[in-house]
């Protein structure tokens with residue numbers, strides 16, 4: 001294995017991008033552009049590539065922070081008191097938003113959206129990096145600065161969105177502006193929350209571990225559970241739609257819980273076993289081993305909770321503090337109220353289900369990595 005000081009983007013090309021393991025999180029480009037080095041860009045197909053190869057300083061940071069490389073893994077695990085198979089966590093429960101506007105548009109219980117609104121309205125953050133809906137199924141990362149920006153981004157898209165690139169773009173093109181903002185002691189955009197898949201959150205955590213810009217601006221992370229990502233176009237491949245007699249134009253809402261759930265405009269819902277959508281999973285997702293977003297402050301998903309509720313794992317002390325305040329100020333409510341016994345039963349059953357998925361994903365990843373190394 002190369003020593004840290006010998007690593008560069010060439011190693012990322014060899015070990016990740018050319019092996020089809022890049023999940024297009026944009027972390028490498030975000031770091032490089034945010035620090036005004038500007039050697040990298042996101043190419044047309046969404047994968048990172050050189051923008052100006054001669055500007056590369058061969059610092060190796062793009063390699064270190066990539067969620068697909070392992071050099072920082074042990075350090076990260078130890079920093080977060082990681083335990084197999086779910087990482088560290090303090091509490092697990094089902095919850096939902098108390099806001100009708102949020103519940104109407106949310107993927108599950110709207111907990112993500114309501115926690116972000118709580119953070120913004122209480123001035124804990126200046127903005128949140130979320131994925132804004134574009135067209136029927138498309139998404140674009142934005143910095144949401146108002147309650148309505150946050151609500152506009154509710155719901156889920158199962159394709160990758162390059163949140164981290166957004167962070168880079170904002171702070172590369174605006175880097176001098178940040179300095180001015182700092183100098184003028186303005187509060188604007190100094191504290192951000194981010195919502196992301198496990199690969200996106202891992203890239204942020206690695207940047208924070210190395211203490212590098214712009215990850216210092218992220219003060220709160222909400223991690224989505226994730227079995228795999230895909231686009232609606234992926235679903236149309238391999239006769240998937242034909243086999244299931246699905247008109248892709250008729251899809252109104254997509255969700256992943258125990259199954260892939262396609263809710264049609266005609267009000268019919270299809271529940272498709274996750275095994276079946278593995279055929280459209282990308283190699284990067286098949287090799288990925290984190291289901292429950294092990295390094296987030298709060299992780300959320302749909303599995304285990306009844307419809308209209310989000311499964312919530314509180315992991316860190318800041319996660320605990322934020323969730324307790326959002327609960328106290330009635331932005332969110334727990335499904336099992338305060339009854340200790342029923343909360344314990346719910347917690348046990350949620351943990352069993354999340355563990356099943358987490359272990360399943362780790363086994364799938366081991367098998368994929370073994371087959372790639374043959």
Ligand SMILES: Cc1cc2nc3c(=O)[nH]c(=O)nc-3n(C[C@H](O)[C@H](O)[C@H](O)COP(=O)(O)OP(=O)(O)OC[C@H]3O[C@@H](n4cnc5c(N)ncnc54)[C@H](O)[C@@H]3O)c2cc1C
Pocket residue numbers: 105106107108109110111112113114130131132139153154155156157158159160161163195196197224225226227228229230255256257258300301302303310311
């Ligand atoms: C790619 C992907 C895979 C998932 N896989 C699973 C799974 O296997 N099992 C499971 O239980 N849950 C999974 N989820 C999580 C689930 O779909 C819900 O997002 C979660 O339960 C939160 O629901 P909510 O109603 O509280 O969120 P909402 O209040 O609706 O907010 C959702 C937030 O997620 C952000 N977002 C949407 N799409 C993306 C994206 N592609 N990348 C980054 N951020 C995004 C939105 O901007 C919004 O802020 C997945 C989510 C995604 C995006």
Ligand code: SF4
Pocket residue numbers: 007008009031032037039040055056057058059060061062063
């Ligand atoms: S300058 Fe550093 S971060 Fe940018 S491409 Fe080169 S090695 Fe990667």
Ligand code: SF4
Pocket residue numbers: 012016017021022023024025026027028029048062065066067068203
């Ligand atoms: S950091 Fe993200 S975008 Fe860059 S190579 Fe790794 S997975 Fe791909």
Ligand code: SF4
Pocket residue numbers: 023160197198199200226227228229284285286288289290
């Ligand atoms: S399965 Fe892994 S690599 Fe794929 S989107 Fe989810 S977290 Fe990222």
